[in-house]
Amino acid sequence: MYPYERLFDFSRKIFLAIGCPPEDAQTATETLLSADIRGVDSHGVARLIGYVRLWEAGRINATPNVRIVHETPSTATVDGDGGLGLVVAPKAMQIALEKAKVAGSGWVAVKNSNHFGIAGYHAMKALEHDMIGMAMTNASPLVAPTYSLERLLGTNPIAVAIPANEQPPFVADLATTTAANGKLEMLQRKNLEAPLGWIQALDGSPSTNPNELKDGGALLPLGGDTGSHKGYALGAVVDIFSAVLSGANYGPWVPPFVSFLAPPADPVGEGIGHFFGAMRVDAFRPADDFKNHMDNWITRFRSSKAKDGHQVLIPGDPERLFTEQRMKEGIPLLPPVVKDLEGLGEKFGVTL
Numbered sequence: 001m002y003p004y005e006r007l008f009d010f011s012r013k014i015f016l017a018i019g020c021p022p023e024d025a026q027t028a029t030e031t032l033l034s035a036d037i038r039g040v041d042s043h044g045v046a047r048l049i050g051y052v053r054l055w056e057a058g059r060i061n062a063t064p065n066v067r068i069v070h071e072t073p074s075t076a077t078v079d080g081d082g083g084l085g086l087v088v089a090p091k092a093m094q095i096a097l098e099k100a101k102v103a104g105s106g107w108v109a110v111k112n113s114n115h116f117g118i119a120g121y122h123a124m125k126a127l128e129h130d131m132i133g134m135a136m137t138n139a140s141p142l143v144a145p146t147y148s149l150e151r152l153l154g155t156n157p158i159a160v161a162i163p164a165n166e167q168p169p170f171v172a173d174l175a176t177t178t179a180a181n182g183k184l185e186m187l188q189r190k191n192l193e194a195p196l197g198w199i200q201a202l203d204g205s206p207s208t209n210p211n212e213l214k215d216g217g218a219l220l221p222l223g224g225d226t227g228s229h230k231g232y233a234l235g236a237v238v239d240i241f242s243a244v245l246s247g248a249n250y251g252p253w254v255p256p257f258v259s260f261l262a263p264p265a266d267p268v269g270e271g272i273g274h275f276f277g278a279m280r281v282d283a284f285r286p287a288d289d290f291k292n293h294m295d296n297w298i299t300r301f302r303s304s305k306a307k308d309g310h311q312v313l314i315p316g317d318p319e320r321l322f323t324e325q326r327m328k329e330g331i332p333l334l335p336p337v338v339k340d341l342e343g344l345g346e347k348f349g350v351t352l
Contacts, residue, residue, distance in 0.1 A: 001330030042182020248273025
């Protein structure tokens, strides 16, 4: 187990070492480690080496000029200037919050960015302002639309955070695929097979090989054999909101996260795209009234009659429990992740 504070200090120093200004290094680290403490191990420090490799390949700008390039009172388009998505996304979400304070809601589309960590972290920024937050992003094409043999979409997550009063907030954070690519990476590190329904082979046949994507296979949309058209539609909405709307790359033109694969030679936009929303609760009804009813909603669903051995959970419950546990006991890291971090430490003179 590694204490949160130790991993935070290590990661911040790595971001500083690649040239991030102190404030951006702090933001990037907080965004990154939010995944580890919420139990989303695939998107936390396990990805730190990936960000560094992208920087080494000249595909991440450590000192971006993140700026608004188009706006109305309630909307904006932001150019991330090739920066870390871990830095660009919080700045864009802050713009959405500021617009919501004035107009009741704020909507921000982002282009020219990179992988932004977990979507839930950005959506949850709205909670402290009695707002509902939304965050989504497109990603490199690893997903085959229903009936397709081609990989045309990313895992394209959606997150929505809704405040309550006495109860913890409602936080839905999900990929639009049966499983995120990070889950496959974790299975690869553990030498385990993937469940049926997660991936297909190059010829479209079902597969349990977590390395299938390296041989031309694809992830599958949420919904399984009879409902994948629904996951496909949700992933497409995320792609359009995040990229077609902002001017980022979309569909098969989204650049890969891994540094050893070159971006497409015929881009249709700039970088990858995100989309953020913030809605003031009191733009619809008094905030306390709404939050009291959210308490009632959450309490009723959580107390519903459940199958033997199970309990009905509210979106955000598992991650909240992980946070409580890991802030006390530390964050577990797989040996391959530790090896990667130690390698980064040796390269930049930082002790893990």
